[in-house]
Amino acid sequence: MITAGIDIGSITTKAAVMADGKIRGTRVIFTGYNAEQAGTKVYEELLKELGIEKSDIRKVVSTGYGRNSVKFMDKAMTEIICHGAGAHYLNSRARSVIDIGGQDSKAIVLDEKGKVKNFAMNDKCAAGTGRFLEVMARALEVDLDGFGALSLRAGDPSRISSLCTVFAESEVISLISKGEKRENIIAGIHESIAARIAAMANRLRIAPLVVMTGGVAKNIGVVAALERKIGMAVEVSEYAQVNGAIGAALLATGLK
Amino acid sequence: MPEIVLFFLAKIKKLALHFKKKKKMKEIMMIYYMEAKSARISGRKVAWITSGGPVEPLIAMDIIPVYPENHGAMIGASKMGTDLCEKSESMGYSSDLCSYARSDIACATVNGGPIGGLPRPDMLVCCNNICGTVLKWYEVQARYFNVPLFILDTPFCHTGYAEEVQRYVRRQLDEYVLFLEKACGRKMDMDHLKAVGKLSLEGQRLWQAVLATTTNSPAPMTAFDAFYHLALIVTLRGTPLVIDYYTQLLEKMKDRVARVIGAIPNEKYRLLWDNIPIWPRTRWLSERLASHNACLVADTYTSAWCGTMKYINENNFFDSMAEAYTRIYLNIGVDEMARIVLEMVDRYKVDGIVMHSNRSCKPYSLGQYDIQKIVEKQRGIPCLMIEADMVDERSFSESQVSTRIDAFMEIIKQRKGD
Numbered sequence: 001m002i003t004a005g006i007d008i009g010s011i012t013t014k015a016a017v018m019a020d021g022k023i024r025g026t027r028v029i030f031t032g033y034n035a036e037q038a039g040t041k042v043y044e045e046l047l048k049e050l051g052i053e054k055s056d057i058r059k060v061v062s063t064g065y066g067r068n069s070v071k072f073m074d075k076a077m078t079e080i081i082c083h084g085a086g087a088h089y090l091n092s093r094a095r096s097v098i099d100i101g102g103q104d105s106k107a108i109v110l111d112e113k114g115k116v117k118n119f120a121m122n123d124k125c126a127a128g129t130g131r132f133l134e135v136m137a138r139a140l141e142v143d144l145d146g147f148g149a150l151s152l153r154a155g156d157p158s159r160i161s162s163l164c165t166v167f168a169e170s171e172v173i174s175l176i177s178k179g180e181k182r183e184n185i186i187a188g189i190h191e192s193i194a195a196r197i198a199a200m201a202n203r204l205r206i207a208p209l210v211v212m213t214g215g216v217a218k219n220i221g222v223v224a225a226l227e228r229k230i231g232m233a234v235e236v237s238e239y240a241q242v243n244g245a246i247g248a249a250l251l252a253t254g255l256k
Numbered sequence: 257m258p259e260i261v262l263f264f265l266a267k268i269k270k271l272a273l274h275f276k277k278k279k280k281m282k283e284i285m286m287i288y289y290m291e292a293k294s295a296r297i298s299g300r301k302v303a304w305i306t307s308g309g310p311v312e313p314l315i316a317m318d319i320i321p322v323y324p325e326n327h328g329a330m331i332g333a334s335k336m337g338t339d340l341c342e343k344s345e346s347m348g349y350s351s352d353l354c355s356y357a358r359s360d361i362a363c364a365t366v367n368g369g370p371i372g373g374l375p376r377p378d379m380l381v382c383c384n385n386i387c388g389t390v391l392k393w394y395e396v397q398a399r400y401f402n403v404p405l406f407i408l409d410t411p412f413c414h415t416g417y418a419e420e421v422q423r424y425v426r427r428q429l430d431e432y433v434l435f436l437e438k439a440c441g442r443k444m445d446m447d448h449l450k451a452v453g454k455l456s457l458e459g460q461r462l463w464q465a466v467l468a469t470t471t472n473s474p475a476p477m478t479a480f481d482a483f484y485h486l487a488l489i490v491t492l493r494g495t496p497l498v499i500d501y502y503t504q505l506l507e508k509m510k511d512r513v514a515r516v517i518g519a520i521p522n523e524k525y526r527l528l529w530d531n532i533p534i535w536p537r538t539r540w541l542s543e544r545l546a547s548h549n550a551c552l553v554a555d556t557y558t559s560a561w562c563g564t565m566k567y568i569n570e571n572n573f574f575d576s577m578a579e580a581y582t583r584i585y586l587n588i589g590v591d592e593m594a595r596i597v598l599e600m601v602d603r604y605k606v607d608g609i610v611m612h613s614n615r616s617c618k619p620y621s622l623g624q625y626d627i628q629k630i631v632e633k634q635r636g637i638p639c640l641m642i643e644a645d646m647v648d649e650r651s652f653s654e655s656q657v658s659t660r661i662d663a664f665m666e667i668i669k670q671r672k673g674d
Contacts, residue, residue: 065655119663121656
């Protein structure tokens with residue numbers, strides 16, 4: 001059976017196609033202005049790449065902020081349940097999932113079957129999300145992909161104390177004008193995100209094995225800072241960014 | 257009295273008589289505000305009072321009680337809160353302050369809002385059993401209107417109720433009566449107060465009975481309905497009007513139970529609400545939950561107006577008022593609150609709790625995470641936390657709240673094997 005999952009996030013849109021319990025292919029594009037268009041585009045592009053016809057797809061599940069904006073899905077489900085399913089599929093020992101997406105971060109506790117036992121999400125503030133990193137990357141004039149590697153070279157991480165993205169940005173700007181090294185500032189930013197996420201994760205009493213999903217999982221600096229703050233190892237799959245789409249495709253197999 | 261005034265008063269009386277038969281909430285509240293607004297003409301006094309304040313002495317003195325918090329809820333429900341909050345901020349009040357306080361303070365200066373502002377007070381009665389903000393809020397209004405202010409100080413009861421607290425609050429009740437006598441220029445009729453106390457207790461009993469009808473499944477009404485019907489037990493308890501209204505409502509709900517009519521078309525999941533409603537979003541929230549076949553069957557908010565009946569002595573209402581007004585839900589420790597929540601979880605057989613972390617109301621929102629932990633540990637049901645505000649719509653993010661509700665309902669469905 002072939003199924004598909006579409007995860008329309010605030011920054012990127014992801015698609016995954018699963019066939020008989022195996023990942024056939026995944027794709028990531030920027031969401032841009034039109035969520036519906038992005039969802040349709042990533043789906044069609046992936047099918048074309050894999051040489052699969054739409055008629056071959058049994059069911060489609062959409063998730064993410066734009067989950068209700070596409071018309072071709074059979075069911076819309078939230079990121080929580082999709083990330084839980086995806087994480088369990090990629091690593092059946094996973095009991096906790098930390099997902100940092102564009103405008104949301106969440107901690108999810110799973111049972112041994114991959115069912116969601118409980119979850120917590122960030123408050124309305126953007127601090128502690130991918131958007132926070134984007135804003136900081138712009139202020140520092142560094143490519144976001146370089147953030148992780150740069151931060152590992154930091155000698156003495158700066159202290160970013162503000163809880164607000166906008167205020168934290170002005171803190172960063174004043175650090176820049178004081179001549180603070182980029183890598184120290186970036187490491188400080190990672191510490192600040194990790195502290196927020198750790199507080200949320202601890203409130204939920206997460207247990208090992210902890211896996212991290214979402215685009216921010218690609219940032220090795222955040223992962224390392226998070227491991228220190230929660231005092232547990234954090235595993236990142238190569239499919240971390242498309243984890244939600246994989247989970248959606250998996251959940252699609254259960255649809256009647 | 258000028259003829260036009262007499263005509264106006266006669267008109268109100270006639271309307272009041274007419275609606276006494278039908279007893280619709282909207283009309284009752286309309287008459288109530290019309291009477292309060294024409295108090296100066298009819299020679300009656302108006303007192304502004306906090307939602308948790310002892311209203312019975314006012315009723316006994318024929319003073320019209322007016323509730324800025326109830327007004328705040330009306331402002332929120334009619335989506336006029338953001339404008340008024342912004343207005344108060346331009347007056348210099350911080351956006352971190354309570355949105356009831358902000359919108360009331362702003363409204364007093366512009367006579368805005370859904371009813372063109374509250375009737376001018378002759379006196380203010382502030383009881384700090386609900387929060388500390390009311391002290392400063394009422395001081396501001398006392399200066400603005402240049403009217404006397406009475407403050408009833410009810411110490412916080414972390415556990416139990418000390419003898420010293422009883423003496424301290426009881427003595428203030430004497431001062432309260434003196435304050436009212438001075439403001440009105442006449443003596444309090446203590447026998448009449450006793451009768452008002454009896455009616456108040458009777459009203460609370462009826463309100464509790466109305467709320468208890470939702471222990472039935474399907475629930476004949478939702479907490480959203482309770483938010484609406486609440487207005488009378490808050491504003492006019494101690495009057496016969498309240499008894500009539502809730503007697504009829506109780507009959508109606510019992511009838512719905514007997515005929516197995518649910519408040520939502522297909523009740524599958526039962527939820528408990530904690531905190532003050534998100535007034536501008538009650539309809540949205542109720543539809544969102546109903547789309548998941550979820551019904552808010554009970555809440556910690558409306559039940560607060562019948563929560564301390566066990567402390568009231570029917571034959572000695574005045575003395576027992578001290579304890580009943582001191583040990584209310586917002587003036588007790590988190591462990592006590594959690595015990596009440598657990599009782600409600602059991603009584604109403606709920607599948608989950610929806611908590612509104614209310615940016616405005618710190619006393620209500622502080623401790624919610626602890627209560628959540630206690631409930632999850634002892635009853636194993638999930639809790640959802642919604643971050644918002646009771647009036648200020650700027651603190652509400654629809655898409656974020658939607659995702660949280662949908663995910664919460666997915667978990668409840670999964671747990672129930674649906």
